[in-house]
Amino acid sequence: MVRLIPRDEKFYDLFIEAGETIVAAARAFETMVAEYDRLGERVSEIQALEKKGDGIDDEIARRLQRSFITPFDREDIHELTVHLDDVLDGIQASAETMLIYKVGKPSEEVRQMVAILAGQAGQLLAALTKMEKPAGIGTHLAMVHDLEHQADGLSRAAIGRLFEAGNDPLEVIKLRDLYKTLEDTIDAAEDAAEVIERILAKS
Numbered sequence: 001m002v003r004l005i006p007r008d009e010k011f012y013d014l015f016i017e018a019g020e021t022i023v024a025a026a027r028a029f030e031t032m033v034a035e036y037d038r039l040g041e042r043v044s045e046i047q048a049l050e051k052k053g054d055g056i057d058d059e060i061a062r063r064l065q066r067s068f069i070t071p072f073d074r075e076d077i078h079e080l081t082v083h084l085d086d087v088l089d090g091i092q093a094s095a096e097t098m099l100i101y102k103v104g105k106p107s108e109e110v111r112q113m114v115a116i117l118a119g120q121a122g123q124l125l126a127a128l129t130k131m132e133k134p135a136g137i138g139t140h141l142a143m144v145h146d147l148e149h150q151a152d153g154l155s156r157a158a159i160g161r162l163f164e165a166g167n168d169p170l171e172v173i174k175l176r177d178l179y180k181t182l183e184d185t186i187d188a189a190e191d192a193a194e195v196i197e198r199i200l201a202k203s
Helices: 010-035 039-066 074-101 108-129 137-162 169-202
Strands: none
Touching: 010 039, 010 074, 010 108, 039 074, 074 108, 074 169, 108 137, 108 169, 137 169
16 A cells, blocks of 8 residues: 555654664763763763753654654654663763762672663664664563663662671762662663564564
8 A cells, every 4th residue: 555644764763863872871881980080071971962862852752743654653652762761861860970979989780780781772772773674673672681680680789788787878878879870770771672572562
């Protein structure tokens, strides 16, 4: 059947751009945690990427308003946009927490959780690039879930160690908040993967 009103396929490109922005922010955060210098500059770089992500979100919203036919359900487009934005917001919030709380040298658990987050970002981008032609996309989505499960165990163990005798109560509060923010961000990446799975199930 001839489609009289063409679908607006630009959404695929915008989601790929959002994924690229998340990867850039996650890598910048990973470098920040590894080097742990010039924190103000490094946080500013991540904030700029978060602002870029907001611009992509705005463009998606504008296209939703004026497009008659979208490549998949409008509700799914909105939900995927929200969860991808949550990942970017979480990266920014985690980086800002380390700066504002004056967190000392990052623990091994923090470095591992940030590495997991960067891994998820890469797998999400790979999945987003395959949404239009989804062959092989399941492998990337499964990896996002696997990484989230790894982070769960790591976070529980890390928080448990915070409450061992002798730890400075103020440092406990700082690190607990940081672990929670990182965990929420990793969960948001899994939420985005689940939306992509639902979109594919409907196609």
